[in-house]
Amino acid sequence: MHPDWRWAMRYGSRQFWLVGILIWVGCSPGPVTTKNKAPIPVEVSPVIVREATDYAEFTGRTIAQETVEVRARISGYLQEVVFQEGQKVKEGDLLYKIDQRPYQVALEQAQSRVVEAESQIQSAISQKLQRAAEEERRQAELILAQKSYDRTKSLADQGASTANARDTAEANLSTAKSGLTAAQADMEFSLSMIATAEASANTARSAVDSAKLNLEYTELRAPISGRIGKTSVTRGNLIQSGDLGSGPVLTTIVSINPIYVEFDVDEGTVLKVHHLIRDGKADRAVAGSAPVSFGLADEQGFPHEGLMTFAENRLSATTGTLRVRGTFDTGDNEILPGLFARVRVPIGKPHQVALISDRAVISDLGEKIVYVVNDKHEVVPRPVKLGQMHFGLRAVEEGLKSGDRVIVNGVQRVAPGAVVEEKEVAMPGDKAAATSPVPAVTPATATPAPAKAETPAQGDAQPAPPQK
Template sequence: MNDFLHVHSRSLLILGLALPLPLGLAGCARAPASAPAPAAPTPVLVSQPIEREINDYADFTGRTAAVESVEIRARVTGYLDKINFKEGTLVKKGDVLFEIDPRTYQAALAYTKAEVERLKSQRDLDSIELHRSEDLMRRGAETRENYDRAAAKRSGSGAALVAAEAQLQRGDLDVGFTKVTAPISGRIGRTLLTVGNLVQSGDQNGGTLLTTLVSVDPMYVYFDVDEHTLLRVRQLIREGKAKSARDAKLSVTLGLANEEGHPHQGAIDFVDNQVNPRTGTLRLRGVFPNKEEALTPGLFARVRVPIGEPHQALLITERAIDTDQGQKIVYVVNSKDEVTSRPVRLGANHGGLRVIEDGLRPSDRVVVVGLQQIRPGAVVAPKLVSMPISGAESPQGTPGATKPAD
């Protein structure tokens, strides 16, 4: 009996717990959800490409070099007596830089002068004797042999005088060469020899190097043009779209390592006659005014050379350029405010704007801000603004800045 009551009680408990379930489930049921409201179009800033006249260019690296560079060496041997300049300063052509002890050469010059005077006297005496012999021979009182001897003696003394006068001129030059002067105007280097040392005359193999001297204005810049650019330029020359640097004065600009852009203006004045087979490059040289001495020989330089004639081109900001599987693209908003992806071919950079050689029209609306928030086919709310320049601040009211494309 007790077992029956126990089983019966447990059954009633289970039934009591199970009965509320349908009611609870029914209470949890909700009405079908309504369709979500359409998302608002994404706000973006768009700009139309800038159309302007540009000139294509190529960038190279080079080194500055002095137009004139001289190694100062003495023309006579002697002991260094004076140094008449401050190292590293500017000197003018003709300034006396070094003085070598001149006493030995002055003594030799004095001796030669005396020898010249002696030979002049000898020549005058031989001339008198020749005239006397000639007069006696006409009267028959002199033999032909004596006359010939007098004539030969007169010729010999005349020749000796000429040799002595040449030696006198050489001695005078040697005395002048004891003062080593600047052959050009420019900036002088450090002194490689101090007073009291023996200076040897001669060329590079035997002469003593005293210092160096380089000109400062104008300044050369040497740079090498790669083979691909060289062939491209020659093709343009053949088509009449460019001029040869050998036939016309072509401008070139230069920038140093600590400078923005290429502020120095110059011209190409030399093109080598052959390509270097080791490097596949052609050596060119530009010449630049340097009155303010901003350029120094040996500096690294960035050289920009215009290529071809000026032409019209479309330009956009770098921030509008994206990459899709290695292809450069831009996002264009059509008449329905839908985003389309447009492959483009890039050109050179001009003042923070990138040339688009193919893929855009002047009337296209290019997304310049908000690229990360859109995709092809998306509907956007475009706002037309002026084309921003890379590096400048974003336009006012931008929904978000984007990183310029690499």
């Protein structure tokens, strides 16, 4: 190799390494500044500790307490439909009128039969009185004949009377006995005639009662109060009655107030409540005493409050759920049957719980984190386990304690370890504080302050975020 080439390669290699060093030096970061940054302004709120009750939420449907299918009890031509479809009706209101004339005639005929039967009774009674008098006369004749026979026989035995006179007296006695027997038979016949006439009268009276009922049934009246549905028959049509409810349904009526809400409780919640009762953290529900609330699809929260009045005695093998019913007095706020309902039921005794605003919660790879400011004004990340909503705030089951201060405004501007300049504010979203002040734990004390029992609040319908 030529010496010039060897020099060029040696010199070029040195230049390459020199350029590399210069590039590395030029791209390396400059010296780290040691000047402290200004504290980041944030708003913090102390963790609130209050007494609250955990709830379980379900979906259900509103159901009428009473539902009646209106059917005709007698057949006939419909004269009039008295109501307007869809209107409210009261128990006893007239709904339909069936032609009454055939049933009015039947009633009059039955009443005439009663009069005839009562006349027969009076005739039988008159005959009885006559035959009673005849029986008394026959009784008197028998007594007289008996005395005459006794006297004649005594005289004949003494030889003072003839045998012919004795025989005549004996014949008269026998005739008197036969007459009395016949009179007594006539009396028994009269009594049987009276009984027959009275039975006929009773049958006629029953026929009158039946005819009156049939005449009454020509006016179909509302058996319950509520809202009536569509009529299936119009004026002039023949209505056929049916035995045991087999006749056609003319219309339906559903009650309005109170109303039922039925919902299904899943097996997991049933077991959870069972364990809470076993551990003394919940009371055993008694029908008519356990509270329950619900809200409709277009309502916020659970504004309607009532009581649990029924729970099935077993879980469905098909769905694995327990059917439960709540009863609600809706007052003037009419709620139709069949509406979708969101139901909330308390599942434990009131207990102390830490509460924060949802603003303070951030997500990091599926983990829920809250930024806490320590005594050095530094941001400390705190993993938390979230629970349900209470008083418009989120319950924290694990990760926070009384006295912690959490960042509620400015979370996006800080990072762990950052120094902040905090401004203490009331916990955002605290509905209890907005309506009536509820004492809460502050950083100066670690003892939970008493609070009024939680009541369902608007906006508390959101379930706790799923935990990872």
